[in-house]
Amino acid sequence: MKPWAIRRGLAGVIVALFLLVTCWVKPAEAYAWMIRHDYTGCNQCHADPSGGGLLTEYGRAQSDFLLRMRYGAAESYEPPRSAEFLFGVVKLPETVLLGGDIRYARVATRVNGNDASRTFFMQADLAGQVAINRVKVNGSIGYSEQGARQAALTHDPEHNLVSRVHWVGVDIGQDRNWQLRAGRMNMPFGIRTVEHTMWVRSSTRTDIAWSQQHGVSLAYNGADLHGEVMLIAGNFQLAPDAFRERGYSGYVEYAASPHLAFGVSSLVTRAEKDYVSQQSLVRHAHGVFGRYNPVKPLVLLAEANLLADAAEGAATSTGFVGMLQADAEVIQGLHLNATGEALKGSGDYGTKTGIWGSVVWFFLPHFDTRVDVIWQSAPTSFSTVETTMLLAQLHAFL
Amino acid sequence: MNRTALRVSFALAVFALAPAARASDPFPDTIKMQLNLSEAPPCTYCHQTLIGGLMTVTKPFGRTVQKYGVHLQDVAALRNAIMQMQVNGDDSDGDGVGDIAELLQGTDPNVAGEGGIEADEARYGCFCSTPPARSAPSVVGAAGLAGLALSGFGRRALRRRRVERKT
Numbered sequence: 001m002k003p004w005a006i007r008r009g010l011a012g013v014i015v016a017l018f019l020l021v022t023c024w025v026k027p028a029e030a031y032a033w034m035i036r037h038d039y040t041g042c043n044q045c046h047a048d049p050s051g052g053g054l055l056t057e058y059g060r061a062q063s064d065f066l067l068r069m070r071y072g073a074a075e076s077y078e079p080p081r082s083a084e085f086l087f088g089v090v091k092l093p094e095t096v097l098l099g100g101d102i103r104y105a106r107v108a109t110r111v112n113g114n115d116a117s118r119t120f121f122m123q124a125d126l127a128g129q130v131a132i133n134r135v136k137v138n139g140s141i142g143y144s145e146q147g148a149r150q151a152a153l154t155h156d157p158e159h160n161l162v163s164r165v166h167w168v169g170v171d172i173g174q175d176r177n178w179q180l181r182a183g184r185m186n187m188p189f190g191i192r193t194v195e196h197t198m199w200v201r202s203s204t205r206t207d208i209a210w211s212q213q214h215g216v217s218l219a220y221n222g223a224d225l226h227g228e229v230m231l232i233a234g235n236f237q238l239a240p241d242a243f244r245e246r247g248y249s250g251y252v253e254y255a256a257s258p259h260l261a262f263g264v265s266s267l268v269t270r271a272e273k274d275y276v277s278q279q280s281l282v283r284h285a286h287g288v289f290g291r292y293n294p295v296k297p298l299v300l301l302a303e304a305n306l307l308a309d310a311a312e313g314a315a316t317s318t319g320f321v322g323m324l325q326a327d328a329e330v331i332q333g334l335h336l337n338a339t340g341e342a343l344k345g346s347g348d349y350g351t352k353t354g355i356w357g358s359v360v361w362f363f364l365p366h367f368d369t370r371v372d373v374i375w376q377s378a379p380t381s382f383s384t385v386e387t388t389m390l391l392a393q394l395h396a397f398l
Numbered sequence: 399m400n401r402t403a404l405r406v407s408f409a410l411a412v413f414a415l416a417p418a419a420r421a422s423d424p425f426p427d428t429i430k431m432q433l434n435l436s437e438a439p440p441c442t443y444c445h446q447t448l449i450g451g452l453m454t455v456t457k458p459f460g461r462t463v464q465k466y467g468v469h470l471q472d473v474a475a476l477r478n479a480i481m482q483m484q485v486n487g488d489d490s491d492g493d494g495v496g497d498i499a500e501l502l503q504g505t506d507p508n509v510a511g512e513g514g515i516e517a518d519e520a521r522y523g524c525f526c527s528t529p530p531a532r533s534a535p536s537v538v539g540a541a542g543l544a545g546l547a548l549s550g551f552g553r554r555a556l557r558r559r560r561v562e563r564k565t
Contacts, residue, residue, distance in 0.1 A: 112469045149522040152522045152523045152524075153523055154523050155523040160523070237523060239521045383467055385469060
């Protein structure tokens, strides 16, 4: 077969796959507990220098060696074909990364005794990256059944095409430790996690589901130190311009040992008219976070941030948000998580508290499932709202 | 077919056959009926986004409603809250026009002044400053465009192959 025919065939498969994913129904892997395996950095396994999303070839291999349940299979240092994109059906050139995530969920909720439930596609994204020497072009496109409108390309209330990230980057330095990027990117702040509704992410608007912003970032990944700072130009998938937040966000994390890392984060943004509060708003979030692996099966993650909202013509209101999570991998591939979180947002009547109990099972190559039981208590001026949520997810990555 | 492939097939089958179901959201329709409005108010009068959802009641009007003890799916409490708000003249945006009066006028009770939703509602999407008129869901249009691109791409590849054969 002629080389051009192979290229055309490959392109056809990619486009067909995109159509399949978008018509049928996000990767949002970001597992900070990989410090268990001495991975204090993120860029070994992810295309994003601060982690999350599209996997590198090395990351795919580690997902097979370290992440999934192996059912007694012998250890191997040769990554299996099945760990590759589409289980290895399509062999990609070394300069191309492709991936995709489909996440299907059922959520049942009880609020002060009233029940509701729904089943929906949380995520259906295709992501890719092409590298030409030091230059990288990266992007994702997907379908959102509900929500994620801040990342939408189309204009409907529901059922939108979304692009969470799209950027061009260049590796800098002899060891390519630095990366300068421009485009739409995840916000560099705190612990990057798949649990996008966790208050440390949602209240700071730094989740990887839909809080990305357009801007320019500079990331550094060294042996013991890594970090990223982003100058935020605004979310250009949101209008009018008055709603767009401008400012900076960044973090630095230091690995004191292969089993202990801690860092600081800082974020300041200003919107002429905040799209939630409908008034001119300067938003601050500043805090610390850490990851600790005292014994192999156990990883502790912690984050605490000070929040401050300065609305025009009003006094600055302050609050805080924090979380502590214990991840126990009882056998390879099966994780038990316990999380406690607290939030006192600006304008909140009191401190909200939440407890998560989660089971995450990486049961097959490219597949995992998880169940979360989440209890939250939110005081209001009238009463306390108690919410219990059962969330079940099936996740596949291509 | 090996065992792994069988497991993957099974998981995909379960995944593909899983039923879709969505919760009903009676609040906007309840307000519409009670106040005899021509259209149900948008979810964003109370919630952060149009899909509503728990812990997303961030708008001033939504917080006022919550003060009256309204929780998920509690239609009776919502009806009572509307009555109480009308009696008390709650004014979430402090513009001198009560919340219920604003709902009846068709203006946004969260926005002082005229407060029409057109002026203050966030718009989303690519080239979002100029959203196109919607005759069909734009995701369908986008998928159609991708299909056209694919067919054009296929035709071009076929043409090149023919040219190559001739030469």
